[in-house]
Amino acid sequence: MPLDQDLRIAIDGKWRHVRVAARQELAEMNLAFNHELSMEEARERTLAQLKDLIPTGIPAAGFREENGGGGDPGMAVTGIEMLAQYDLSLMVKAGVQWGLFGGAVQNLGTERHHTLIPDIINLDLVGCFAMTETGHGSDVQKLEVTATYDPATEEFVIDSPTPNSRKDYIGNAAKHATMAAVFAQLITQGENHGVHCFLVPIRDKKGRDLPGVTTSDCGHKGGLRGVDNGRIMFDQVRIPRENLLNRYGNVAEDGTYTSPVDNINRRFFTMLGTLVRGRVSVGGAASAAAEVGLTIAGKYALRRRQFERGSGEEVLLMDYRTHQRRLLPLIAKSYAYRFAQNQLVARMDRLQRAEEPDELEQRELETRAAGLKAVQTWHAIQAIQESREACGGAGYLTENRLVLLRRDVDVFATFEGDNHVLLQLLGKDLLTKYAKEVSGLDPMGLAMFAASSFATSVKERTAAGALIQRLIDARSGRDDESDLLDRGTQLDLFEVREERVLDGLARRLRKAVKADPDEAFRIFNNAQDHLVRAARVHIDRVVLEAFTAGIARTEEGEAAELLRETCTLFALTTIEDDLAWFMGHNRISIPKAKEVLPLVNAQCEKLRPFTEDLVEGFGVAWGALKIPILTD
């Protein structure tokens, strides 16, 4: 089998059958983005495309079988990734309808709501996910919309009390949604029980706002033209008591509130946690978009020539050292993230099929999804940008897709959780992981965590742990004599860095234990960049380990060998990016450090002949690449 096919098998992962089918089925659907459409036309086209997807089984996959779904969460996320190769508007609109809106109904609702799921799957009911407000996007515990229970009529009254409480940027809200899953402060018997989710009809069948509901249109955006983002204001809108999605909190006819989770913070984060698939999908879709961009730039660099070499022949772009340095490390990172994403999806799938998912594992899934989403979306922005620049003026023409990919993926860095906020979430979770108290986002709780427990917590591994440890133990030399090309050395460097960064962070934050709230805020705020860094170096380790484990699962041969070399480039460039840290903490000596740059260059040279195989390995469907820059 050709090398690129073997690579594809290696990184297609457990849901390879979904990818193979999707490459076939989606290719027949004319999904390629049409940039000549007006905003209105683009929105209608995307809705029509959603309908075409129903027979593929991707929309149903994420719902449980007993509710009429396919019972295959891994397929749902993998299918979304495949859509992302064609058009991110389509991916986002699918994610809003089936992932966020449908996911809220399935995961936050109970039997009485699950009857809606068949209609959600087949688009007879189009919904939106109305969480973000103008005034609160990241801090969603502080949402202002209220849902006040009126026992007299057994209804909730949904209300937007201030201009800032307007629901904002909501996908499907400008036009297509007839129902909203509205997040609002639940108030009953005079008490606020925190944010819960309610089903609120917002439009009639003719698309007119229902009484008390005022929708409006966010209009033109940086990208995602096919998605109708909008705003919603509620003026004392009454809905039946039963419209509360009541899995984690219920209100009886008389207004009595009950919940299986007592702590108000913990309840809120438990609810959010059930929606983890959104972040997993967004990270995977961003990675898919990065792969499309790098495929375009890689293929272009293998056909475009510029400037003559000594002997008179014009040189392929890909033969230039700078071009290799621009593209190959990004390609290597895309491989790394694919393995990490495959591992994450498998874990999510397992947990979502479980009757009683382990709480610790669930929490770890959430924070890993948060961290991976952040690095994958930034990687996508960077990779597509570099790809655009590497294609010069041709890359700037809309017909060649790169600028559209770049536009569409841009918002991925700030939606489904702002990346900086997500990395802080992960950083805090790394700190509190083994502390007894699950303290939500309370900074005081964090400081109670003692640094001494890090060593064990960090090393705890769920995947391929024994293999990783074996590689580390067998590494060729220590410190000054270490061989930077040795995987064990690399794994060790990544692991030690994470330990040290976390350890330093914990020591800085300990002072906050006895501080007053303002002083504690100051201490935490001063360490905020350190916290974000802890999350980043953790994710680096997780990704390198996933890559290593993924190679171990690949059949020995040329593809496995090429993956090893690709993994080495990923490890080396990650080390290069943070070389000052490794030197400053005596993990890489000065003479060793000077080897890094030549090693990276040599690794690029080694991978250069495999550029075509590597981009073909991503398996981007040809239908997503029918652009003049590659076909003329």
Added chain:
Amino acid sequence: MPLDQDLRIAIDGKWRHVRVAARQELAEMNLAFNHELSMEEARERTLAQLKDLIPTGIPAAGFREENGGGGDPGMAVTGIEMLAQYDLSLMVKAGVQWGLFGGAVQNLGTERHHTLIPDIINLDLVGCFAMTETGHGSDVQKLEVTATYDPATEEFVIDSPTPNSRKDYIGNAAKHATMAAVFAQLITQGENHGVHCFLVPIRDKKGRDLPGVTTSDCGHKGGLRGVDNGRIMFDQVRIPRENLLNRYGNVAEDGTYTSPVDNINRRFFTMLGTLVRGRVSVGGAASAAAEVGLTIAGKYALRRRQFERGSGEEVLLMDYRTHQRRLLPLIAKSYAYRFAQNQLVARMDRLQRAEEPDELEQRELETRAAGLKAVQTWHAIQAIQESREACGGAGYLTENRLVLLRRDVDVFATFEGDNHVLLQLLGKDLLTKYAKEVSGLDPMGLAMFAASSFATSVKERTAAGALIQRLIDARSGRDDESDLLDRGTQLDLFEVREERVLDGLARRLRKAVKADPDEAFRIFNNAQDHLVRAARVHIDRVVLEAFTAGIARTEEGEAAELLRETCTLFALTTIEDDLAWFMGHNRISIPKAKEVLPLVNAQCEKLRPFTEDLVEGFGVAWGALKIPILTD
């Protein structure tokens, strides 16, 4: 006077009067981009706006007085920078018409062509600058369009012999231009004399292609909707002999070629050199766009709150450490680039007013413009991107401008010279600077340059040299005891780094002297990343010195003090970005290196209270900031 006004005076520079007038005049013109327009409407609007600019004197400024111009090159470039605050389409279309097309006529033409200039200024003649071809964008010496002289009719025959020879991405060519300044291989008496520029009428008054000319439309692009980029093919189009812009090469009636510059390479680069204003304008405009983006993000961060601190109050985004680290170093860099740009414009202005500009100074101006253009455009992309992300979902709405700025500025990295190619140009020039032979881009010539001459060449300074040397000599300590906050220490670090990088590069390239062409290519190619790096560290030094010199010219007081602190942040973050190099080359010890991160954080904290002053100091006109995110 308020602090922000003093800052503005300091960075407005020599053409402050132009900025002050433009803030007033442009504000009255309704230039703000309207994103609701169709592509066609946007193009017509931009053309109409160009007409409105004529009375400001900005269009005429770049032309010599004897040709009907204003004779003020510095004003021309500064005016373009001011347009860039409002709309980059307007800036680019102005640059194409008056800078590139008009500049070609003025600088490459002679008396007989200069009669066109009044019509060019007042838009009775709209032109385009037809250099780039589909097949050759960076390597423009290899353009394929031919201009073959026919002595029988005393005409040139302009022809596009291959599909790749199509003129491509040409601003104004899709619609508005009636004449093109066409770059083509001049062939007469059977000999090719290299690329020259010819005036070729392409459309009649009704906008129809003239016989033999086929124009087409590049259509939608990544941005710059108001600019009609197009393509041109020539099929044996005949133009009078006099349409050759013949300042640097002439063809007599009988076909005899003469030129004041014998060497074909040198002639070509001399011609290009006269068009340096394009790169100076593009760099300045990109910096202006960055300032707009940072002003929006800075002001938003001073009004937006999210998450509560200990005492219950919601925290301003700008009070978060991560937010400070995201925005303040970019703001400091924008200040640094403004001083460097002001210095560059003053130098360009002086040279372009000179009767006999010094050849070495002209060459230095060109390469400095190339290098600054590269770093300024990348800075703009990064700064606007960070600004967009820092404004979250609101930043993604088109109405808030950031995504449009981002789109428009994107192509600045690859037009008017691809940034990577420009940095290599600068790197090569640094190497060959004092070598006798001006060898164009011939790598063999480069290797003849001996490393020993670097020390003097690098230290040669044209601006404020004595001040810089005094600061370096007076620095507080050497090496291990050095105070990283001391300007002399910083200047010394930047200078030593440049020397060492250049020295290492030259040593690597010496081997190429005796190599055969293919081996020489390999040696140069392997050092390509090193070459780019040499250019970057050179520009870092130039910028820090310009900042230092600019502060010295600022009246003592609060503004000068704030500029000093801002300069320190720029220097520290530049050092931080390359810390591994300084450590690896024993310029910063390990203990010293560990101080850098805390120093950067402390510097951000110090500047935090001056965020509003700093962004107001940029002097972005209020008309360019009337967006919902800042006004609602």
